[in-house]
Amino acid sequence: MSKTERAELKALEQKIVAARGRAGRDAWNIGAHLARIKRDELWRAGGYESFTDYVARGVNCSRASAYRYLRIAEHFNAEIAERYGIDKLVLVLRFMALTPAEERPGDIFAAQVRVRGKNGRFRSVSVNEASAAQLEEGILIEQRRLEQRRRVPRALQARVERVSQALAEPPKGVSRQRVRLRKHPEGQLLASFFSIPLEEVGVLFRAVERELLGGTTAQSKSETPRGAAVRRVVSSAREKRRVAPPPG
Numbered sequence: 001m002s003k004t005e006r007a008e009l010k011a012l013e014q015k016i017v018a019a020r021g022r023a024g025r026d027a028w029n030i031g032a033h034l035a036r037i038k039r040d041e042l043w044r045a046g047g048y049e050s051f052t053d054y055v056a057r058g059v060n061c062s063r064a065s066a067y068r069y070l071r072i073a074e075h076f077n078a079e080i081a082e083r084y085g086i087d088k089l090v091l092v093l094r095f096m097a098l099t100p101a102e103e104r105p106g107d108i109f110a111a112q113v114r115v116r117g118k119n120g121r122f123r124s125v126s127v128n129e130a131s132a133a134q135l136e137e138g139i140l141i142e143q144r145r146l147e148q149r150r151r152v153p154r155a156l157q158a159r160v161e162r163v164s165q166a167l168a169e170p171p172k173g174v175s176r177q178r179v180r181l182r183k184h185p186e187g188q189l190l191a192s193f194f195s196i197p198l199e200e201v202g203v204l205f206r207a208v209e210r211e212l213l214g215g216t217t218a219q220s221k222s223e224t225p226r227g228a229a230v231r232r233v234v235s236s237a238r239e240k241r242r243v244a245p246p247p248g
Contacts (some may be wrong), residue, residue: 013059027085115130150182159211177194
């Protein structure tokens with residue numbers, strides 16, 4: 001690294017240290033300075049092993065705090081940071097992370113946060129008007145809503161368990177939970193299969209077809225195109241196993 005880069009690193013470091021402990025625009029400035037150091041890898045000029053090492057030893061800042069400043073500078077401008085302050089903006093970022101992109105308004109501060117009123121009923125307040133306490137409450141409500149959407153019905157879980165039971169005992173050191181079903185926040189059911197021996201793939205296909213796909217290869221009226229495609233893959237795999245020649 002050149003002498004100029006070392007001098008640039010030192011100047012940015014002094015600005016960061018001077019702004020520490022202040023809020024608003026200064027927090028944004030810290031994030032902008034750190035982003036410059038991270039993007040241009042100026043931390044190398046100081047002989048540090050990594051950006052995280054620089055953050056800890058160069059400016060005596062925790063990794064969590066450094067990335068909080070980075071996120072503030074990435075998502076907001078200096079005027080917004082000065083107006084709302086870093087604590088509220090951190091909560092706004094948490095709320096944004098829980099809100100699907102297609103449901104967010106163009107201006108995140110116009111988004112509505114669900115909170116409980118004094119009468120116990122839900123009401124909505126804009127992010128712009130919400131207090132820190134209301135944002136925290138709205139985040140908890142949104143997290144519970146997502147957990148409910150991710151919850152897989154018990155009947156389906158029982159069917160997944162029967163698929164697992166159709167397989168032989170797993171090899172030593174392999175988890176017994178080799179078939180898993182989870183619900184994506186957008187509502188889709190996602191199946192995952194782990195460490196299935198090659199000779200048991202056919203058993204797995206048949207169990208999946210029987211327990212999770214309804215036990216028939218015919219497409220039902222309510223079946224989605226994706227479900228039909230899965231059935232075709234299962235049927236094709238079974239057909240290949242029937243016609244495959246015996247090993248030489």
